[in-house]
Amino acid sequence: MNKVLYSSISKKFVMALAGLFLLTFLPVHLAINLMLLNDDPEPFNKAAHFMSTFPFIKVVEVVLFVAIMIHVIWGILLQVQNWIARPVAYKAPNRSDTSPFSRFMIWTGGSIFIFLILHFFNFYFIKLGIVEGDPENFYSVAHNLFKIPAYNIIYWVCFILLGFHLHHAFYSAFQTLGLNHRIWTPVVKVMAAVYAIAIPIGFAYIPFVIWILK
Amino acid sequence: MKVRLKIWRQKNSKSKGAFATYDFDGVSPEMSFLEMLDALNTKLVQEGREPVAFDHDCREGICGSCGMYINGYPHSPVPGITTCHLSMRYFNDGDTITVEPWRAKTFPVIKDLMVDRSAFDKIQVAGGFISVNTGAAPDSNSIPCRKKHADEAFDSASCIGCGACVAACKNASAMLFLSAKISQLALLPQGRIEAKERVREMVSVMDELGFGNCSNTGACEAQCPKGIKLTNIARLNREYYKAF
Numbered sequence: 001m002n003k004v005l006y007s008s009i010s011k012k013f014v015m016a017l018a019g020l021f022l023l024t025f026l027p028v029h030l031a032i033n034l035m036l037l038n039d040d041p042e043p044f045n046k047a048a049h050f051m052s053t054f055p056f057i058k059v060v061e062v063v064l065f066v067a068i069m070i071h072v073i074w075g076i077l078l079q080v081q082n083w084i085a086r087p088v089a090y091k092a093p094n095r096s097d098t099s100p101f102s103r104f105m106i107w108t109g110g111s112i113f114i115f116l117i118l119h120f121f122n123f124y125f126i127k128l129g130i131v132e133g134d135p136e137n138f139y140s141v142a143h144n145l146f147k148i149p150a151y152n153i154i155y156w157v158c159f160i161l162l163g164f165h166l167h168h169a170f171y172s173a174f175q176t177l178g179l180n181h182r183i184w185t186p187v188v189k190v191m192a193a194v195y196a197i198a199i200p201i202g203f204a205y206i207p208f209v210i211w212i213l214k
Numbered sequence: 215m216k217v218r219l220k221i222w223r224q225k226n227s228k229s230k231g232a233f234a235t236y237d238f239d240g241v242s243p244e245m246s247f248l249e250m251l252d253a254l255n256t257k258l259v260q261e262g263r264e265p266v267a268f269d270h271d272c273r274e275g276i277c278g279s280c281g282m283y284i285n286g287y288p289h290s291p292v293p294g295i296t297t298c299h300l301s302m303r304y305f306n307d308g309d310t311i312t313v314e315p316w317r318a319k320t321f322p323v324i325k326d327l328m329v330d331r332s333a334f335d336k337i338q339v340a341g342g343f344i345s346v347n348t349g350a351a352p353d354s355n356s357i358p359c360r361k362k363h364a365d366e367a368f369d370s371a372s373c374i375g376c377g378a379c380v381a382a383c384k385n386a387s388a389m390l391f392l393s394a395k396i397s398q399l400a401l402l403p404q405g406r407i408e409a410k411e412r413v414r415e416m417v418s419v420m421d422e423l424g425f426g427n428c429s430n431t432g433a434c435e436a437q438c439p440k441g442i443k444l445t446n447i448a449r450l451n452r453e454y455y456k457a458f
C-alpha cells in the first residue's frame with residue numbers, strides 16, 4: 001500500500017488536487033482584497049471578520065493549511081527526487097522546446113512560500129495574537145503596509161512569480177489528473193493563461209491604487 | 215566543410231569524463247551525423263588514438279539504439295528524427311558541435327557516448343506484455359475494436375525505446391516511454407484483461423529504478439523522434455487511477 005501511496009503518480013495526484021484547491025481559493029481572497037479599494041473600511045473589515053469567525057470557513061481554513069503544507073512538502077520531495085534522477089548535469093544547456101514557466105516551478109513556488117510566511121507575520125499572526133496589531137481592523141493594517149514602497153515592490157515581484165507558477169500549474173493539474181482532451185486541453189491552456197494574468201494583476205492593482213494613486 | 219567537435223569522452227561508468235575537441239576537416243554535407251563520426255573514428259584509429267564509442271544499429275530510425283545529446287538537443291536539433299537520421303547538411307562550415315551522452319542516474323554511461331538503457335527493459339519486463347492466451351493470429355475482424363483506438367494504439371506502439379524522452383526531461387522521467395508502452399496495450403481488447411496489474415507493476419518498477427517524476431513540461435514530446443504525444447501520459451495517469 002505504501003508503494004502505491006508514495007508512487008510518483010500518486011504523489012503528483014495529491015499535488016494536483018491540493019494545487020487545484022489553492023487555485024479556487026485565490027479568486028475568493030482577491031474578491032475580499034478588492035474591498036480595500038473602498039474608502040470605507042467597514043465592508044473589508046466585516047468580510048475579514050466573517051472569514052475568521054464563520055464555522056464553515058474555519059473548516060475550510062484547516063483544509064487550506066493542509067493543502068498548502070501538502071503542496072509544499074510534496075513539491076519539495078518530488079523536486080529532490082528529480083534532482084537525484086540526474087546526478088551529472090548536461091554541460092550544454094538543454095534546448096528542448098518546453099514551456100518556460102514549467103521549468104522553474106520549484107523556484108517560483110519557493111518565492112510564493114516565502115511571501116506566504118511574510119503574509120502570515122503581517123496578518124494571520126495578528127489574529128493569533130503572536131504579532132501586535134488590531135485584528136478587527138485589517139483594513140488599516142493593509143493600508144499601512146501598502147504605503148511602504150519596499151513592501152509593494154516585494155509584493156509585485158511575488159505576484160509576477162505567482163503568475164508564472166499558475167500558468168503552468170493550471171494546465172498541469174488537469175494533465176496529472178488524466179484529463180487531456182483534443183478540444184478541452186487547448187481551452188484549459190487558454191484559461192490558464194487568462195487566470196495567470198488576471199489574478200496577479202488583480203492583487204497587484206490594489207497597492208498600485210493605494211500607494212501611487214492615493 | 216570543417217567542423218569543430220566537442221565530444222564527451224569517458225572511459226567507463228566510474229570515471230569522470232571530459233570534453234575532447236577535434237577539428238575535423240573534409241566533412242561532406244551529404245554525410246549523416248553518424249557517418250561523420252565513423253569518418254572521425256577512422257582518422258583517430260589511423261592516428262593510433264582511441265575511437266569514440268557510440269551506439270547505433272539500424273541507422274534508419276527504427277531500432278532506437280542511437281542517441282546522443284547534440285548542441286543541447288537529445289537526438290537532434292531537427293525535431294522528429296533520431297540521431298542516425300540527422301544529416302550534416304543541417305550544420306554550417308565552421309560550426310562547433312557539442313556532443314554529450316544522455317545523462318540520467320538510470321542511464322549510466324558505459325563509455326563515451328554509449329549509455330546503458332537496460333532500465334527500460336526492466337520496466338518492460340514488469341508488465342509490457344500480454345500473458346493471456348490470445349491464440350494464433352486471429353482473423354482481423356474477429357475481435358471488434360474501434361478504429362480510433364486501433365489508430366491510437368498503433369501510434370503509441372511506434373515508440374522505439376530510444377530514451378530521448380528521459381534525456382530531454384529536466385527530471386529524467388520515463389513517463390513518456392512508459393505511457394506509450396501502457397497505451398499500446400490498454401487501448402486494445404487483448405490488453406485490457408491485465409491492464410490493472412500491468413500499470414501497477416510497471417509504474418512501481420519505474421519508480422524503484424530511480425527515474426524522476428513527470429512535471430508536465432513536455433520536453434519529451436518535443437524531442438521524441440516518433441511523435442509520441444503527452445496525451446499518452448494523461449492516459450497512463452488514468453489507467454493508474456483506475457487500477458485501484
Ligand code: SF4
Pocket residue numbers: 372373374375376377378379380390391394434437438439440441442
Ligand atoms: S517515447 Fe519517444 S523518445 Fe521516449 S523512448 Fe519512445 S520513441 Fe524514444
Ligand code: FES
Pocket residue numbers: 269270271272273274275276277278279280281296297298299
Ligand atoms: S541507429 Fe537505429 S534508430 Fe538510429
